[in-house]
Amino acid sequence: MKPNNTQIEILVLFNSENGSxxxxxxxxxxxxxxxxxxxxxxxxxxxxxxxxxEQTKSFAAVPYATINELPLYxxxxxxxxxxxxxxxxxxxxxxxxxxxIWTQRKLEGVPATVFMSAGSGAGREGAIxxxxxxxxVHGMLIVPVGINGASEIDQSVPQGNTVFGxxxxxxxKMSPRPSEGELxxxxxxxxxxxxxxxxxxxxxxATAEIVPALQENQIEAKLKALNIELxxxxxxxxxxxxxxxxxxxxxxxxxxxxxxKIAHPGIIxxxxxxxxxxxxxxxxxxxxxxxxxxxxxxDLNRVRQAVQLTGFxxxxxxxxxxAVLMNEASNLLVEIMGESGxxxxxxxxxxxxxxxxxxxxxxIFELKD
Numbered sequence: 001m002k003p004n005n006t007q008i009e010i011l012v013l014f015n016s017e018n019g020s021x022x023x024x025x026x027x028x029x030x031x032x033x034x035x036x037x038x039x040x041x042x043x044x045x046x047x048x049x050x051x052x053x054e055q056t057k058s059f060a061a062v063p064y065a066t067i068n069e070l071p072l073y074x075x076x077x078x079x080x081x082x083x084x085x086x087x088x089x090x091x092x093x094x095x096x097x098x099x100x101i102w103t104q105r106k107l108e109g110v111p112a113t114v115f116m117s118a119g120s121g122a123g124r125e126g127a128i129x130x131x132x133x134x135x136x137v138h139g140m141l142i143v144p145v146g147i148n149g150a151s152e153i154d155q156s157v158p159q160g161n162t163v164f165g166x167x168x169x170x171x172x173k174m175s176p177r178p179s180e181g182e183l184x185x186x187x188x189x190x191x192x193x194x195x196x197x198x199x200x201x202x203x204x205x206a207t208a209e210i211v212p213a214l215q216e217n218q219i220e221a222k223l224k225a226l227n228i229e230l231x232x233x234x235x236x237x238x239x240x241x242x243x244x245x246x247x248x249x250x251x252x253x254x255x256x257x258x259x260x261k262i263a264h265p266g267i268i269x270x271x272x273x274x275x276x277x278x279x280x281x282x283x284x285x286x287x288x289x290x291x292x293x294x295x296x297x298x299d300l301n302r303v304r305q306a307v308q309l310t311g312f313x314x315x316x317x318x319x320x321x322x323a324v325l326m327n328e329a330s331n332l333l334v335e336i337m338g339e340s341g342x343x344x345x346x347x348x349x350x351x352x353x354x355x356x357x358x359x360x361x362x363x364i365f366e367l368k369d
Contacts (some may be wrong), residue, residue, distance in 0.1 A: 008038050008197050013065055013191075014079035015045045015090045019080050020117040020170040022059040022273040027183040027199040028077045028115055028166075031190025038194035041073070045094040067097040075197030076140075077190060079115045082167075085123035086130050089285060095134050108139035108189045109204075114165040115186055115196065117178070128164040143196045146193060148188040152182030161185045184252075209225075214240035219300040222336055231283075233290040237355075243295040249307065250365045255357035256280040266354040268315045268325070272358055277326045280358045281311070288363045289336070296367065304366045306333055306342035306343035312360040313350045321348035329361055 012029045016022040022044075023100055029040035043065035047054075054060055072075060080087040087095075101107060114131045118124035122230050132142055144164050153161070158181060166176035168184040178186070190243045223230065243252045256263045263283045264276040272280070274338040289300070296302040311326040313319075326347045334341040 003034040008035055008074040008078065008194065008201050010038060010040055011065070011070070011073040011077040011192075012040050012042050012046060012077045012079065012193060012199055013096075014042075014059075014097050015047075015081065016057075016059055016079075016117075017051065017081065018078075018170070020060050021081050021115075021167050022057075022062070023178050023183070024115050024117060024166060024168055024186045025077070025079045027178070027186035028113075028190035028193075031187035031192075032077075032194045034187070034191075034195035035191050035198070037200065041189070045090050048093055065094075067094065067101065071101060071110070072301060073110070074201050075111040075112050075113075075143075075193050076191055077115065078135075080117075080127075080131070081149050081170075082118040082122075084122050084257075085126045087127065098109070098138070102138055105139065105319065109200060110138075110140050111193055111200055112140040112141050113143040113145070113168065113189055113193045115189060116165065118172050119167045119170050122285050124160065124167045125164055126161050128162065128167070132164075141196065141200065143189075143193050145185060145189040145192065148192065149181075149185050153184060154180075158179075164187060189243045195347060208309045219303075219336065222338075226335065228286075228336070230293060231286055232289055233294045234260075242291045245294065245295060245367070247303070248293060248367045248369065250367060252288050252291045252295070252365070253360070253364045254284050254291060254363075255354055255360045256284045256356075257287060257355075258283050262355050262357050263288055264358055266314070266358060268313055269319055270316055270359050274325070275319060277313070277325050279359075281325050281328040282332060282363045283324050284357075284359045285332050289333075292363070292365060300337075302367050303337065304368045305340045306337065307364040307366055308344050308362075309333070310346040310348065310362040312348050312350050312353060312362075314353045314356070319349055322349055325359070 010032050012025045014021050014025040029042055032038050032040035042062055044062050046064045065302055080091040112135045114128050116124055116127055135142055145161055145166055160169040160182050168182045170177045213258050264272045264280040266272050268277040293300050309329060313322050313325055
């Protein structure tokens with residue numbers, strides 16, 4: 001569905017037994033179709049138990065919907081009879097199958113509205129509001145009918161209209177049901193839904209162009225906000241590469257080099273203080289990120305997640321604050337990359353490290369496909 005950028009398609013999904021909800025659905029569809037560029041698609045939910053005389057019903061030829069097609073529409077109108085202040089069992093069972101759609105957030109922001117038929121009218125507003133609970137959990141944009149058309153309908157007969165959604169008092173026989181007024185409210189509700197769906201489509205199209213650009217600069221913007229400037233990636237000082245990509249993983253190893261010299265060299269607790277060791281750890285992590293940027297062709301947004309950091313610290317025997325030092329690297333990485341920067345970690349004490357560095361960090365990152 002969603003065939004092009006000019007036409008929107010809205011599903012009118014209903015469950016009807018005697019035809020009243022179906023006639024309301026038809027009115028909703030007329031309202032949708034009256035909005036320029038909008039098309040209504042009428043479908044019904046599958047039944048738990050088939051009606052004995054279903055083939056004689058006016059809605060017998062209306063096709064059944066599948067749960068997986070819901071995200072294909074620009075908007076959805078849900079219609080059901082009122083059963084004990086709630087939707088029908090058929091509608092409830094159908095929506096209970098939408099867990100996967102919910103976890104994948106496929107209906108977030110999609111406009112939705114509810115219309116219902118109530119025999120006596122008892123509980124109809126509560127039923128619509130209870131219906132909204134499911135739509136809200138999906139993150140759908142709920143479109144109520146408000147007071148559209150309320151002042152224009154015949155007030156001499158009972159009407160089922162509510163500010164939440166159109167409804168029909170099917171048990172009231174003072175006039176044919178649904179009444180002309182109830183059908184008119186439903187038509188206006190369909191028009192309002194189409195209007196909201198069109199706005200959602202236009203917003204989605206605009207966002208589709210903006211979001212990738214924002215995502216592309218996300219890490220750079222974070223670095224700028226934190227006033228962090230990555231150093232030049234240190235060049236190898238031996239017969240090895242600064243990084244190696246294997247599959248989707250990047251392997252990096254760095255020490256506390258800055259401008260070709262080791263920052264705060266020596267044994268932690270003997271030659272340098274713990275605060276100096278923290279500065280060396282931070283510098284080492286910045287070097288890791290510089291090499292990572294080189295490995296990603298200059299785009300750190302290509303990193304799916306940090307996998308593992310292992311910190312080696314030049315310490316005397318008995319030193320026990322390795323984790324405190326390593327927190328400098330871990331905190332910096334998460335501060336810059338957010339949830340993607342969360343990693344597993346190891347810390348090791350060593351009697352010496354290359355170039356008399358106080359710190360060495362091994363890092364593994366996973367790249368996006």
